[in-house]
Amino acid sequence: MVKPKIAPSMLSSDFANLASEAERMLHCGADWLHMDIMDGHFVPNLTIGAPVIESLRKHTSAYLDCHLMVSNPLDYIEPFGKAGASGFTFHVEASKDNWQELIQKIKSKGMRPGVALKPKTPIEEVYPLVENETPAEMVLVMTVEPGFGGQKFMPETMDKVRALRQKYPSLDIEVDGGLGPSTIDIAASAGANCIVAGSSVFGASEPAQVISLMRNSVEEAQKIN
Ligand code: DX5
Ligand code: ZN
Numbered sequence: 001m002v003k004p005k006i007a008p009s010m011l012s013s014d015f016a017n018l019a020s021e022a023e024r025m026l027h028c029g030a031d032w033l034h035m036d037i038m039d040g041h042f043v044p045n046l047t048i049g050a051p052v053i054e055s056l057r058k059h060t061s062a063y064l065d066c067h068l069m070v071s072n073p074l075d076y077i078e079p080f081g082k083a084g085a086s087g088f089t090f091h092v093e094a095s096k097d098n099w100q101e102l103i104q105k106i107k108s109k110g111m112r113p114g115v116a117l118k119p120k121t122p123i124e125e126v127y128p129l130v131e132n133e134t135p136a137e138m139v140l141v142m143t144v145e146p147g148f149g150g151q152k153f154m155p156e157t158m159d160k161v162r163a164l165r166q167k168y169p170s171l172d173i174e175v176d177g178g179l180g181p182s183t184i185d186i187a188a189s190a191g192a193n194c195i196v197a198g199s200s201v202f203g204a205s206e207p208a209q210v211i212s213l214m215r216n217s218v219e220e221a222q223k224i225n
Pocket of ligand 1: 009011012034036067144145146147148149150151176177178179196197198199200
């Protein structure tokens with residue numbers, strides 16, 4: 001059985017107090033910290049890069065789940081490895097010709113390779129990466145168009161999660177975008193086990209309750225399926 005991993009998206013945190021926000025989330029029961037890297041080109045927003053990961057790493061030993069919404073992920077591997085990233089998830093739309101090289105390099109820098117796909121990208125596009133001799137070890141199914149926090153969950157993306165879970169029972173499947181108390185059950189019963197949540201966690205008066213509710217939902221869905 002794949003373990004539930006609840007990953008607050010630090011995009012919704014107070015970036016001016018990143019270290020204390022990270023600590024607060026870990027106290028609230030977070031398993032991973034989800035870091036959204038946007039280059040202003042692959043998506044129309046610009047966030048943080050390796051220097052910020054490096055700074056945060058000095059304050060925490062937590063798993064830093066880095067989601068790279070960038071046009072040229074290859075350029076980021078070395079700096080992110082040095083900065084202390086834990087997971088390095090690149091987009092399949094940005095790696096059509098070089099995903100094998102990317103996966104190899106990510107592993108050689110001591111990070112865990114993952115592949116993400118946008119809502120309109122067919123799930124079949126990630127199968128070769130998961131079935132490769134050196135595979136992508138997590139698939140991130142975007143449940144909103146990447147670029148911004150606080151968007152509405154797209155239930156039509158759940159067909160992709162179901163297809164993946166049926167094919168790969170022990171794969172880490174992450175969902176990202178619009179997850180919270182009202183959408184978690186749909187994603188959990190489709191088979192997602194890694195849950196990214198930004199606005200629903202940071203906007204809550206009791207983030208620990210939201211985190212624990214989402215973990216319970218994944219655990220309950222796993223008992224039924
Ligand atoms: C969107 C990012 C998400 C985002 C999620 O492009 O990849 O990680 O921060 O935020 P919420 O949970 O608010 O949709
Ligand atoms: Zn993300």
